[in-house]
Amino acid sequence: MRTPTRTRMLALACAGLVLATATGPAALAATGAPASHAVTIDDRGTIVSADLLARLSAGQIAAYLTEAKFPVPDRPQGADLYAVVYRTTAVDGTPTTASGVVALPHRSRHGLWTVSYQHGTLATKAGAGSVSDGDGRAAPLMFAAAGFAGVAPDYLGLGKGPGFHPYMDAATEASASLDLLRAAGELAAGKGRSLSGDVLLTGFSQGGHATMALGKELRDERGLRLRGVAPIAGPYDVKDAELPALLGGRLDPGSATFYLAYWTVSMNRLHHFYDSPSEVFQDPGVERLFDGLHNFDEIVAGLPASPQDLVTPAYLKSVSQPSGPLLRALEVNDTTCAGWRPGVPVRLYAGRGDRDVAIANSYHCLRDLRASKVKVSLTDVGDVDHFTSAKRSLPKVLDWFTALRDARR
Structure with a gap:
């Protein structure tokens, strides 16, 4: 169980x-x-x-x-x-x-x-x-x-x-x-x-x-x-192993939501694929949860139940077919x-x-x-x-x- x-x-x-x-x-x-x-x-x-x-x-x-x-x-x-x-x-x-x-x-x-x-x-x-x-x-x-x-x-x-x-x-x-x-x-x-x-x-x-x-x-x-x-149990291949499992519903929804939110906020700071969190998150306040100061309970309380409820349809499509800075963020770290x-x-x-x-x-x-x-x-x-x-x-x-x-x- x-x-x-x-x-x-x-x-x-x-x-x-x-x-x-x-x-x-x-x-x-x-x-x-x-x-x-x-x-x-x-x-x-x-x-x-x-x-x-x-x-x-x-x-x-x-x-x-x-x-x-x-x-x-x-x-x-x-x-x-x-x-x-x-x-x-x-x-x-x-x-x-x-x-x-x-x-x-x-x-x-x-x-x-x-x-x-x-x-x-x-x-x-x-x-x-x-x-x-x-x-x-x-x-x-x-x-x-x-x-x-x-x-x-x-x-x-x-x-x-x-x-x-x-x-x-x-x-x-x-x-x-x-x-x-x-x-x-x-x-x-x-x-x-x-x-x-x-x-x-x-x-x-x-x-x-x-x-x-x-x-x-x-x-x-x-x-x-x-x-x-x-x-x-490392995520060595986010693009071709972890994301397909996430998008295919093979991961725990709560865990998948947490990881996707954290990864998105972190990688945007390094590779800049959005200007405003409203471009990727249905609730733009999600970005503030990953400032290093919120504890785990506060982060989980601020997240929805699934990746589909976390991000916009456009960003979810981008994750499934990455290109540009999003693709570079994946490729540089999947090696x-x-x-x-x-x-x-x-x-x-x-x-x-x-x-x-x-x-x-x-x-x-x-x-x-x-x-x-x-x-x-x-x-x-x-x-x-x-x-x-x-x-x-x-x-x-x-x-x-x-x-x-x-x-x-």
Whole structure:
């Protein structure tokens, strides 16, 4: 039986468990330059501030992960969890800042492999891991408990980052995530740890898309070696997989309405295919819901029940037959699985019962990776909904990443 849309969309993003075991949010001395320092392109990945969110024992992490319904590694370690603000670039290439989470294990201190977890769709700044509990904290803690350095970017415009979040913009998903990897190395060095430069990537939903974008970005990054990629239920092909499922009624209507509204508002800021929201939305007030300040309940309350009730007939037709700036917005972001170089193994995970992100996205990604001669597989985790696909996939991802690391020791 399908759970209500609100429950499904919040199942992981709001696990409902606060880090009550923290020693208290203790602001640490910044390991980079002070926040007033003028950001330049050369500063990318340097730290503005690093705040200790929690210092957890192995037992506390095990209890936390169990409550959050995340896998508990064998012989878990304790870990320190930090909220990091760091320097990166905006959508136009100008300097800005972003935030994210870094978890460092207690026992393992030298030559740490790093796992970057890219979170799923968030429309509210306060929902990101640097400022709120959820998968943006649980995932890096899970990997730190297994002896990795765990990181989770908020992306641009979420958490403590300024401005709007450029939702589903592959270029900045990659750049903001890469710059947090750089910042994690700086933080680790300041805390008596060292990172090996070996990197593993995973992410869920939007984070699956971001994971593939980051993987392509890492190909030419000096000092970092991509060892494996395992995205879960990502919207890799919005034009030819996700939108046909939405228009064909194969997605949950509430979820489809939310995603279409958010995507439209975000992409218009970057590619400008309408001047007034009344040109695309039946209720022009929808655009204001995606300012990063409205919470999830407020956004859902302001949306209609279906995509057909959300947008104008003209825009719905444009979505079904995209051209001009709308087509460019789709094409520039639907390339995260294309053009890969052989050598890095990729394991895709998805569920055939997913009515938020159609499994066709994963099959199209599989096709594109095979065309590039990448060693790739797709695991169908069953006739399950979107968030259950993540719950079934994460233990497999953790086991695979652990095996990849241990095989090189």
